[in-house]
Amino acid sequence: MTTREILERAKAASALLSTLTTEQKNAALLAMADALVADTVPILSANAADMAAAKETISAVMLDRLALTEARIAAMAEGIRQVAALPDPVGRQLDKTVRADGLTICKVSVPVGVVGIIYESRPNVTSDAAALAVKSGNVCVLRGGKEAWRSANAIVISLRRGLEQTGLPADMINLIEDTTRQSATELMKADAYVDMLIPRGGAGLIRACVENATVPCIQTGTGICHIYVDKAADLDMALDIVDNAKMSRPSVCNACEVCLVHRDIAADFLPRLQARLCDPARPHTAELRLDTAAATIIDGTPAGETDFDTEFLDYILAIRVVADVEEAIAHIAAHSTHHSEAIVTADPAAAARFTAAVDSAAVYVNASTRFTDGGEFGLGCEMGISTQKLHARGPMGLAELTTYKYIITGEGHTR
Amino acid sequence: MTTREILERAKAASALLSTLTTEQKNAALLAMADALVADTVPILSANAADMAAAKETISAVMLDRLALTEARIAAMAEGIRQVAALPDPVGRQLDKTVRADGLTICKVSVPVGVVGIIYESRPNVTSDAAALAVKSGNVCVLRGGKEAWRSANAIVISLRRGLEQTGLPADMINLIEDTTRQSATELMKADAYVDMLIPRGGAGLIRACVENATVPCIQTGTGICHIYVDKAADLDMALDIVDNAKMSRPSVCNACEVCLVHRDIAADFLPRLQARLCDPARPHTAELRLDTAAATIIDGTPAGETDFDTEFLDYILAIRVVADVEEAIAHIAAHSTHHSEAIVTADPAAAARFTAAVDSAAVYVNASTRFTDGGEFGLGCEMGISTQKLHARGPMGLAELTTYKYIITGEGHTR
Numbered sequence: 001m002t003t004r005e006i007l008e009r010a011k012a013a014s015a016l017l018s019t020l021t022t023e024q025k026n027a028a029l030l031a032m033a034d035a036l037v038a039d040t041v042p043i044l045s046a047n048a049a050d051m052a053a054a055k056e057t058i059s060a061v062m063l064d065r066l067a068l069t070e071a072r073i074a075a076m077a078e079g080i081r082q083v084a085a086l087p088d089p090v091g092r093q094l095d096k097t098v099r100a101d102g103l104t105i106c107k108v109s110v111p112v113g114v115v116g117i118i119y120e121s122r123p124n125v126t127s128d129a130a131a132l133a134v135k136s137g138n139v140c141v142l143r144g145g146k147e148a149w150r151s152a153n154a155i156v157i158s159l160r161r162g163l164e165q166t167g168l169p170a171d172m173i174n175l176i177e178d179t180t181r182q183s184a185t186e187l188m189k190a191d192a193y194v195d196m197l198i199p200r201g202g203a204g205l206i207r208a209c210v211e212n213a214t215v216p217c218i219q220t221g222t223g224i225c226h227i228y229v230d231k232a233a234d235l236d237m238a239l240d241i242v243d244n245a246k247m248s249r250p251s252v253c254n255a256c257e258v259c260l261v262h263r264d265i266a267a268d269f270l271p272r273l274q275a276r277l278c279d280p281a282r283p284h285t286a287e288l289r290l291d292t293a294a295a296t297i298i299d300g301t302p303a304g305e306t307d308f309d310t311e312f313l314d315y316i317l318a319i320r321v322v323a324d325v326e327e328a329i330a331h332i333a334a335h336s337t338h339h340s341e342a343i344v345t346a347d348p349a350a351a352a353r354f355t356a357a358v359d360s361a362a363v364y365v366n367a368s369t370r371f372t373d374g375g376e377f378g379l380g381c382e383m384g385i386s387t388q389k390l391h392a393r394g395p396m397g398l399a400e401l402t403t404y405k406y407i408i409t410g411e412g413h414t415r
Numbered sequence: 416m417t418t419r420e421i422l423e424r425a426k427a428a429s430a431l432l433s434t435l436t437t438e439q440k441n442a443a444l445l446a447m448a449d450a451l452v453a454d455t456v457p458i459l460s461a462n463a464a465d466m467a468a469a470k471e472t473i474s475a476v477m478l479d480r481l482a483l484t485e486a487r488i489a490a491m492a493e494g495i496r497q498v499a500a501l502p503d504p505v506g507r508q509l510d511k512t513v514r515a516d517g518l519t520i521c522k523v524s525v526p527v528g529v530v531g532i533i534y535e536s537r538p539n540v541t542s543d544a545a546a547l548a549v550k551s552g553n554v555c556v557l558r559g560g561k562e563a564w565r566s567a568n569a570i571v572i573s574l575r576r577g578l579e580q581t582g583l584p585a586d587m588i589n590l591i592e593d594t595t596r597q598s599a600t601e602l603m604k605a606d607a608y609v610d611m612l613i614p615r616g617g618a619g620l621i622r623a624c625v626e627n628a629t630v631p632c633i634q635t636g637t638g639i640c641h642i643y644v645d646k647a648a649d650l651d652m653a654l655d656i657v658d659n660a661k662m663s664r665p666s667v668c669n670a671c672e673v674c675l676v677h678r679d680i681a682a683d684f685l686p687r688l689q690a691r692l693c694d695p696a697r698p699h700t701a702e703l704r705l706d707t708a709a710a711t712i713i714d715g716t717p718a719g720e721t722d723f724d725t726e727f728l729d730y731i732l733a734i735r736v737v738a739d740v741e742e743a744i745a746h747i748a749a750h751s752t753h754h755s756e757a758i759v760t761a762d763p764a765a766a767a768r769f770t771a772a773v774d775s776a777a778v779y780v781n782a783s784t785r786f787t788d789g790g791e792f793g794l795g796c797e798m799g800i801s802t803q804k805l806h807a808r809g810p811m812g813l814a815e816l817t818t819y820k821y822i823i824t825g826e827g828h829t830r
Contacts, residue, residue, distance in 0.1 A: 015748055019771045097793050103782060105792055112804050113774065191625065195804050210606060210629050216805045217631075237827035244829035333430055355822045356434045359528065367518060367825030376830065377520055377821070378512050389527050389610050389818040390631045390806040403804040406792070407770045410782030412652035414659035415791065 003183045006141065006174050007114075007193040013171035014113045014139040022088040024168060025135055029084035032134070032162030033077040036127065039158040040073050046154035047123065054147040058121070061251075066121045066148055076127040076155075079381070083131040086380045089398040090137045104409045109402040111137035113195035116187045116215065117383075120145040120201050126152045130159050130173045132383050136401035139172050141194060143187050146179035188213040198396075200384050203311070218392060220384035223253035223339035224311050225369040228328040228354065230345035231262040235269050237366060238344040239276050242317075244368040245342070246286060247277065251313050253385060254340050254372040258308060258318045260328045263293065266321045270297045277317065286315045293321035308335050325350045329357045336360055339387050340369040361387060361394035418601045421556065421589050422529075422608035428586035429528050429554040437503040439583060440550055444499035447549070447577030448492040451542065454573040455488050461569035462538065469562040473536070476666075481536045481563055491542040491570075494796070498546040501795045504813040505552045519824045524817040526552035528610035531602045531630065532798075535560040535616050541567045545574050545588045547798050551816035554587050556609060558602050561594035603628040613811075615799050618726070633807060635799035638668035638754035639726050640784040643743040643769065645760035646677040650684050652781060653759040654691050657732075659783040660757070661701060662692065666728045668800060669755050669787040673723060673733045675743045678708065681736045685712045692732065701730045708736035723750050740765045744772045751775055754802050755784040776802060776809035 001009075036043070047068040054066060095107035115138045119125045126142060133140035144152040152175055160170035176183050188197060188209055197215040199205050202222075209217045227245055229238045245256035261269055277286035288300035289307045300319070307318045308331075322328045325343070332341055342364035343354040351365045362372040372394060374382025379397030386392045392400035416424075451458070462483040469481060510522035530553045534540045541557060548555035559567040567590055575585035591598050599620075603612060606629040613633045614624045624632045642660055644653045660671035676684055692701035703715035704722045715734070722733045723746075737743045740758070747756055757779035758769040766780045777787040787809060789797025794812030801807045807815035 103786065214625050216803060240827055240829055248830065359433070360820065362821045362823060365824045367823055367828040368830055370830040371518065371823060388631060393818055394821050403808055405775065406777045406809050408777060408782055408786060409780045412655055413782040414655055415663065415783055415785040
């Protein structure tokens with residue numbers, strides 16, 4: 001099918017969804033999970049074909065992301081069952097006003113409609129996104145990466161069978177067949193069919209969406225996250241937090257890329273940070289990229305022009321010495337991607353100033369930036385991390401896949 | 416100043432605003448109102464110059480919208496004082512989770528940042544938008560119509576003096592000096608400076624924003640609003656509602672443009688509707704544009720191809736006879752701008768089906784679409800009516816000018 005035909009089917013399916021009950025959606029989700037497990041063999045076979053075709057062209061890390069196993073398929077099914085167990089985000093009464101003249105104004109949550117998702121190679125994104133869409137009453141149009149297309153297609157075939165078995169339209173879940181750049185552009189401009197676009201991927205994809213999309217678009221993911229170690233910090237705590245935020249999983253968007261250190265404690269803290277992160281006994285050691293002031297205290301790579309504006313996604317940490325919390329706030333304002341930033345301090349005034357002034361989705365006091373995650377925030381699941389300010393900010397769960405409408409009931413009221 | 420310089424000042428001012436107190440903002444608003452009244456003479460003089468220059472080029476209706484009087488300036492000042500009296504939308508705790516490990520996650524409302532507003536010739540939009548921005552802690556960048564620029568500039572000079580008198584930065588309120596299309600395009604693409612763009616104007620402006628904006632953009636206003644008169648309608652009530660929705664103020668976006676009538680009651684209802692709306696004793700009578708079925712019952716203009724897709728903003732009503740509520744819903748899905756639609760019926764099942772299936776910002780049962788308005792909905796004020804689905808839907812008040820951030824407090828928590 002052409003991308004246009006898929007979009008037309010998606011839009012048509014969306015008109016049918018407004019009155020789905022929670023029971024119908026949950027039954028469909030459980031059937032989708034069962035279908036995925038039942039289809040383990042064909043899904044693994046499609047994945048093997050993807051892996052064979054991609055072996056020459058993508059890195060070992062990407063190949064690992066692409067790889068499916070029986071256990072990974074079981075985990076995807078379990079993820080769908082967990083979404084089924086979450087509360088229904090649709091049909092909640094968000095507000096209610098009864099006017100003096102008796103006119104009743106109710107604000108209720110409703111599905112967004114058709115949600116487009118552009119993503120890359122991890123096959124579990126296919127089932128996660130589809131499950132979140134079904135639970136929130138939305139139709140999804142998935143446009144995955146070329147390397148993972150056979151896997152995504154096999155997964156979508158199973159999920160659609162699960163929908164049909166429980167009487168819901170299979171067209172709630174749609175996979176675009178064309179994996180060229182053309183289909184991504186077509187999806188970005190399909191405002192006649194798509195209500196919300198969620199690009200999940202690198203900075204290039206996000207920027208392409210911002211530049212080209214006529215569909216309202218959620219910017220996700222890019223995280224140049226900062227940790228500011230204040231002069232009033234507990235330095236042991238600061239070491240633990242920076243270590244966790246930088247080293248526990250550097251490839252994710254909530255990992256720390258930049259450490260700002262108050263000048264009064266820099267001579268104490270930086271040698272300890274270096275000893276900790278660069279300890280040769282660790283499985284991985286960090287490369288430190290230092291501004292001039294930090295370089296007078298410890299050894300490391302001199303920071304280049306772009307090092308304070310780069311999402312390294314690697315065992316690399318840029319370090320700058322700052323005069324005070326205000327200079328830290330100003331640095332973050334100039335360089336942050338508005339994802340997650342932290343202050344480590346025992347001074348409540350510094351913490352209050354930092355949390356008030358830093359304009360990011362998640363602002364931490366004495367905790368690691370690694371907590372910015374739908375599961376950790378108690379949302380139960382996640383469609384991505386929004387780094388923009390409209391509609392949704394930070395982790396996007398089911399509620400962020402809804403909008404609202406006003407239902408107004410009168411008895412012949414005129415104005 | 417160039418548009419770029421104004422945007423740079425706006426962005427710089429926005430960094431100062433995160434810790435404004437409610438008292439500071441309210442004091443500034445009251446000073447702004449006083450400054451406006453104190454400057455009545457220079458504002459009227461600037462307005463007279465606008466009127467003289469525009470007399471040849473714009474219609475009488477537009478000239479009336481542009482005209483200021485001492486009373487209109489006093490009303491603008493009173494509007495600002497009313498905004499001062501509203502609750503502060505910033506700093507509200509929207510949600511709070513304390514995890515089992517003690518990590519505390521607070522979701523709090525914060526200003527959006529820099530809000531761009533593109534509008535046309537009514538000078539009161541200048542003071543309304545500025546007041547809403549100040550109350551919500553946002554910086555506004557106003558880009559008004561060429562015909563009203565002198566008036567808007569005089570108003571902005573007064574408002575900025577009010578800010579300065581109370582110690583707030585004058586750059587919270589900015590008027591772009593260039594009134595060519597170039598500055599509107601520059602504002603649409605200024606995503607490095609502007610967090611949200613609100614175009615207020617006709618369909619052409621809205622479409623230009625959707626096509627060109629890289630700044631997240633709220634679609635406002637265009638209203639092709641429908642009233643469906645069900646077979647179970649109280650026909651007297653239906654007459655009152657259609658009369659009010661069509662005739663009370665046809666130039667506004669919540670006026671009704673299309674009436675859908677159930678075929679079982681069309682022969683009763685349509686002659687009465689015609690008698691009511693076309694009564695020559697009225698100050699204005701309606702022109703009816705009829706589909707083929709309606710034309711077999713009453714006289715009127717045959718509906719042309721575009722009559723069911725036109726925001727007439729005039730004493731014109733398109734009428735179509737439909738088979739049932741499902742056909743009404745399908746017609747609305749195909750032709751509505753998702754603003755406001757109404758059903759008139761005494762049948763609760765038809766009402767429930769209509770409110771569930773119609774995908775518009777405001778869906779009415781037995782009431783006029785004319786109520787879709789921030790003031791009528793109890794928001795106290797309004798920045799426009801959103802007809803899109805992300806961030807805000809329907810009337811946008813102060814809350815819709817905020818976003819949120821998560822503030823997470825730990826005691827050295829790592830993941």
